[in-house]
Amino acid sequence: MRIPLVDLKTQYQDIKEEVLSEISQALDSMQLFLGKNVQALESDFAGYCGTEFAIGVSSGTDALHIALRACGIGPGDEVITVSHTFIATVEAIILAGARPVLVDIDPDTYNIDTSQLEKAITGKTKAIIPVFMYGHPADMDPVIDIARAYNLKIIEDACQAHGAEYKGRRSGSIGDAGCFSFYFTKNLGAYGEGGMITTSDPAIAQRCRMLRDHGQNEKYRHALIGINGRLDELQAAILKVKMPHLANWIQKRRSLAQAYNEGLPDSVIKPQEMPWGKHVYHLYVVRVPEREQLREWLENKGISTGMHYPIPVHLQEAWRNSGGDELSLPVTEKITKEILSLPIYPELTIEEVDIICKHVQEFVDTRLEIGIER
Ligand SMILES: Cc1ncc(COP(=O)(O)O)c(C=O)c1O
Numbered sequence: 001m002r003i004p005l006v007d008l009k010t011q012y013q014d015i016k017e018e019v020l021s022e023i024s025q026a027l028d029s030m031q032l033f034l035g036k037n038v039q040a041l042e043s044d045f046a047g048y049c050g051t052e053f054a055i056g057v058s059s060g061t062d063a064l065h066i067a068l069r070a071c072g073i074g075p076g077d078e079v080i081t082v083s084h085t086f087i088a089t090v091e092a093i094i095l096a097g098a099r100p101v102l103v104d105i106d107p108d109t110y111n112i113d114t115s116q117l118e119k120a121i122t123g124k125t126k127a128i129i130p131v132f133m134y135g136h137p138a139d140m141d142p143v144i145d146i147a148r149a150y151n152l153k154i155i156e157d158a159c160q161a162h163g164a165e166y167k168g169r170r171s172g173s174i175g176d177a178g179c180f181s182f183y184f185t186k187n188l189g190a191y192g193e194g195g196m197i198t199t200s201d202p203a204i205a206q207r208c209r210m211l212r213d214h215g216q217n218e219k220y221r222h223a224l225i226g227i228n229g230r231l232d233e234l235q236a237a238i239l240k241v242k243m244p245h246l247a248n249w250i251q252k253r254r255s256l257a258q259a260y261n262e263g264l265p266d267s268v269i270k271p272q273e274m275p276w277g278k279h280v281y282h283l284y285v286v287r288v289p290e291r292e293q294l295r296e297w298l299e300n301k302g303i304s305t306g307m308h309y310p311i312p313v314h315l316q317e318a319w320r321n322s323g324g325d326e327l328s329l330p331v332t333e334k335i336t337k338e339i340l341s342l343p344i345y346p347e348l349t350i351e352e353v354d355i356i357c358k359h360v361q362e363f364v365d366t367r368l369e370i371g372i373e374r
Pocket of ligand 1: 059060061085088131157159160180181183194195
């Protein structure tokens with residue numbers, strides 16, 4: 001028996017008829033450009049997040065890039081974020097022409113260590129991008145206080161955190177703008193590429209709409225230099241079908257996470273849900289010092305695992321090549337060597353989680369037998 005890290009085929013079978021019908025209608029209409037599916041999805045998504053506006057874009061990377069530029073960030077500016085993220089967070093800052101300033105993370109949430117923020121602020125700092133890694137929000141109150149004190153914008157990187165909550169507020173509604181990815185493995189994933197920006201600021205929303213469409217405010221009148229960053233109608237049609245299932249899919253992920261928390265051995269460090277946060281478990285990430293050995297052990301039992309992400313941004317060749325400073329981020333550097341993502345997706349069963357937990361337990365027992373200190 002094989003248990004994959006993510007299984008998209010089973011989910012597709014459940015929604016196949018509706019998806020094919022929506023795709024067929026979109027193709028029959030041949031309205032393939034910023035049409036009724038994109039509009040309907042934007043309205044559903046804004047309602048879900050609790051924002052005034054949502055702007056469909058072509059990816060999470062473009063969401064971040066466009067949101068930064070819509071907030072007025074560009075050359076000469078600095079933006080504070082983390083190194084423990086998918087590289088797109090940092091790429092977007094560089095694409096917008098600004099300089100990324102990377103700080104360390106909190107060892108419990110794996111998100112920005114807010115005690116590091118003030119030290120990183122200079123006269124050039126214009127924004128903070130807290131990343132909601134794995135589906136758990138960052139601690140936003142200290143971020144908001146510092147942003148207010150220094151007049152900084154907050155752009156949430158909620159690319160992994162559709163539906164996550166901070167003190168009852170949905171991701172995407174806490175900062176000046178929120179950015180989401182519809183990469184196919186995400187909790188809400190397209191069958192191709194897609195992304196969304198959320199905001200309740202009409203000026204930011206208007207600039208995002210223009211920037212995603214070559215800076216146009218009306219056909220062939222380009223007020224800004226933008227990009228081709230539109231969400232396409234077919235992906236929007238698919239996402240519209242998936243939207244009503246999101247709450248149920250998140251609930252399933254949370255139940256599976258609970259089963260992992262109860263079934264995994266004590267010596268494995270499990271993800272934490274802070275009292276102020278709602279985790280949506282895009283990824284279920286544990287920490288073990290012998291990560292490579294456990295990964296191989298599980299692979300031999302037919303269980304796929306992942307690493308999100310094994311090399312932090314500040315240790316990537318691209319960081320050095322783009323003129324990035326040499327940095328020491330001890331928490332980031334330690335945890336990236338220990339993290340292991342176990343299978344999680346709504347169609348995974350509790351029985352399968354139990355099997356995975358049993359194999360992890362056997363691994364731990366074997367290590368104890370041969371005397372490896374934990
Ligand atoms: C934290 C984070 N930010 C940004 C992105 C970029 O999203 P996309 O792949 O849709 O461009 C991702 C996607 O993996 C992500 O996980």
